[in-house]
Amino acid sequence: MSKGLVEIDGSVLEGGGQILRIALTISAIKKIPIRVVKIRAGRNKPGLMEQHLKGLELMRDMCNGRLTGGHMGSTEIQFWPNELKGGTYTAKIKTAGSITLLLQVAVPAALFADSATVLNITGGTNTEMAPQIDFYTEVFRPNLEKFGATFDFELRKRGYFPKGNGEVSVTVDPVAHLNPVILTERGSITDIYGWSYTAGTVPIRLAYLLAENAEKLLKEYGHVAIQKYKEDPKVAPDNSSGLVLVAETTTHCVLGGSGMFRKNAKVEEIGEEAANKLIHTITEGACVDEYTQDQIVILMALAKGESKVRIGAVTMHTKTAIFVIELLLPQVKFEIIPDGKTNILKCNGCGN
Structure with a gap:
């Protein structure tokens, strides 16, 4: 290990770009020099891809840091942050x-x-x-x-x-600092809404089909209002279609689900996929969906005080985020407390 650098194995747990993303953010905020090895070793094409490289360069610029190994395909980087x-x-x-x-x-x-x-x-x-x-x-x-x-x-x-x-x-x-959050009471669903879109030469009728298939599954959970529209060609000239769904609760939880049209997929599958992601979160009683779950881990770690959030099954991305944070910030410890179908994710954050 290079002197003064905290080494992180990029092949563990999720084994992809998330390890690098979490490590970079904590490194920049806390001014901790890092060495990340075996980057994306768990992927078909290991090493840095274009988006990972741009993320590295962006963070380097934001903190006037020093970076080595920042090139396409690199499986090891060293990063020294400044202010x-x-x-x-x-x-x-x-x-x-x-x-x-x-x-x-x-x-x-x-x-x-x-x-x-x-x-x-x-x-x-x-x-x-x-x-x-x-x-x-x-x-x-x-x-x-x-x-x-x-x-x-x-x-x-x-x-x-x-x-x-x-x-x-x-x-x-x-x-000045992030506030700790107590988000353990899910409450009942008050609103379900979303946006179903097409772009380019994709006909708007696909937006209606996506929305209809989602609405059929969601209507038993409350009133559903999904906007169907075609993107302005000046804003979205290329072809695509997709759906983003949101549910709000009486305790101000905000949950999401989404789907995008892809090659060889049936239209009804995309609408149902987005709806089922949201339904899964609703029925298990979590206060955040699985895609928000791992993103708030870093916020909990940096908050000034103790946070508790009710989550569903602990995802691999969340386990990965916790692993990297606890490695870089030994004073921060997460606790996962099983509670029926859900878990309480608890963390006493370090503040800034």
């Missing part, structure tokens, strides 16, 4: 790599910069293997706000697989 500085930063993913995965790295870090941060990012806004940008703004952001932080968002252009070229601008104001 996080506000300002305007640009990251251009040349592929349809997910913008939201870059935001998962950069937004928590920007909360602890010395002034406001503007992130201008190009890449994929709505892609299969990551949360759609609408999920990030409509489901994750309300959960972030429970911790006392938020961000402003401007969608300039949508980008789909395989071309990408989507453009977003995100503004993050710093916070």
Whole structure:
């Protein structure tokens, strides 16, 4: 191990890009030099892909850090952070790599910069293997706000697989600290709503079919209102279709589910898939869905005080996030307390 560097094995647990993302964020916020080895060893194409490289470069720029091993295909990096500085930063993913995965790295870090941060990012806004940008703004952001932080968002252009070229601008104001959250009472469902869209040459009738198949499954859980529309070709010139769903509860829980049209998939499968993801969270009684679960782990760790959140089954992404955080921040310990179909995730955060 290089002197002064905390070494992280990128092949453990989830074995993908999440280990690198969590490590980078904690490293930048807490100014902990890191060495990540065996990066994405569990993937068909190990090493850094375009979106991971852009995430590394973005974090390097935000904290005026030093990076070695930052090239395509690299399976080892070393990162020495300095002070996080506000300002305007640009990251251009040349592929349809997910913008939201870059935001998962950069937004928590920007909360602890010395002034406001503007992130201008190009890449994929709505892609299969990551949360759609609408999920990030409509489901994750309300959960972030429970911790006392938020961000402003401007969608300039949508980008789909395989071309990408989507453009977003995100503004993050710093916070003195994150507040601890107690989110253990799910309450009952008050609203279910969402957005079903098509873009490019995909006919709008597909948006109606996606929504209808989701509504059939969701109607027994309450009133469902899904907007069906075709994207403005100036904003979304390429072909795609998909669905993002949100459920709110009497205790202000915000849950989500989503689906995107993909090759060889039937339209009804996509609508049902999105609905079933949301139904799964509703029926198990969790206060956050499985896709928000691992994203709030870092917020709980950084909050000033004890947080408790009712989650469903502990996902591999959540286990991975906890592993990396506890390795880098030994003073932070998570506890998972089984409670019926759910678990209480407990953490006494370290503050900033």
